[in-house]
């Protein structure tokens with residue numbers, strides 16, 4: 597759907613073609629078109645972006661980016677979706693994902709000359725600990741960018757180390773590294789561009805096929821298995837040296853200015869915190885962040901600016917974390933700061949009720 601959405605947007609905005617979406621009759625599928633914003637992107641006159649864009653169904657929203665600021669926002673949103681919906685990711689996985697997402701989306705802005713920018717969509721499979729993202733543009737395509745007339749050969753070249761259309765400014769590691777991260781994790785990497793498709797799975801050599809129907813632009817699809825613990829170290833090697841991305845998502849978004857503490861600002865999450873499901877997403881996020889905090893340090897949860905929280909969220913987040921961790925671990929791993937007396941009372945009560953209920 598994402599490549600289709602990208603092309604339809606291009607036709608509507610630049611070729612004066614209008615589309616009307618006849619929504620699927622099956623309610624579940626219809627809901628999917630709405631929640632992912634596919635319906636909106638295809639037929640914006642009749643469908644809107646759903647007003648609630650909380651973390652829950654965000655894991656399937658198609659996002660568009662046309663400049664560096666939007667690209668930054670889109671990558672952060674995708675990373676947040678991962679934290680909300682998956683547990684057991686470690687910092688290595690998050691770094692690998694963050695790095696690949698940045699590289700692939702950057703390619704759209706740097707090379708594609710796409711009149712509609714790029715679209716990105718991610719899915720998470722929490723049971724199997726797999727994450728998939730897809731990035732599509734309606735640009736010139738990889739063969740033209742690399743000036744290689746054989747399309748299959750162009751895709752094979754593009755994923756080699758150091759291959760770039762501009763050696764002076766670029767390193768040519770983006771597709772090479774992303775392909776390695778995806779395939780070496782046990783996932784899959786695919787590119788469709790113009791008249792060729794490339795697929796790379798596990799440790800097999802990449803395969804290319806000729807496409808009868810060309811894709812006018814580039815689609816990159818990356819499926820990563822997040823169970824292999826030393827993924828980053830093994831997969832991201834340039835010039836035969838391991839590459840550790842220095843400034844990752846956790847550092848950008850969840851570290852305080854001194855760089856010493858990991859911190860979660862509750863007021864930034866409160867707009868989402870209506871339901872129990874939203875509470876569960878936040879609990880997942882706290883779990884994931886904790887796996888990135890060194891064992892002798894605490895995750896700081898800052899309540900500054902928060903004057904009330906619903907009791908179901910207090911239970912879903914803090915009651916359940918307390919029950920799961922036990923009092924000693926809860927106290928030694930989490931530090932709740934900036935908390936006012938009302939909120940403190942609500943959290944105390946949620947923890948107390950949980951403890952009482954679990955004794956029955």
Ligand SMILES: Nc1ncnc2c1ncn2[C@@H]1O[C@H](COP(=O)(O)OP(=O)(O)O)[C@@H](O)[C@H]1O
Nearest residue numbers: 703707708737738741760761766767768770771
């Ligand atoms: N979305 C895209 N559209 C057009 N060309 C692309 C796209 N993504 C990658 N390319 C081509 O593939 C080459 C390799 O990409 P990459 O490995 O990220 O290296 P770099 O971006 O450093 O050049 C690019 O130099 C460019 O020619």
Ligand SMILES: [Mg+2]
Nearest residue numbers: 699703770771
């Ligand atoms: Mg690149």
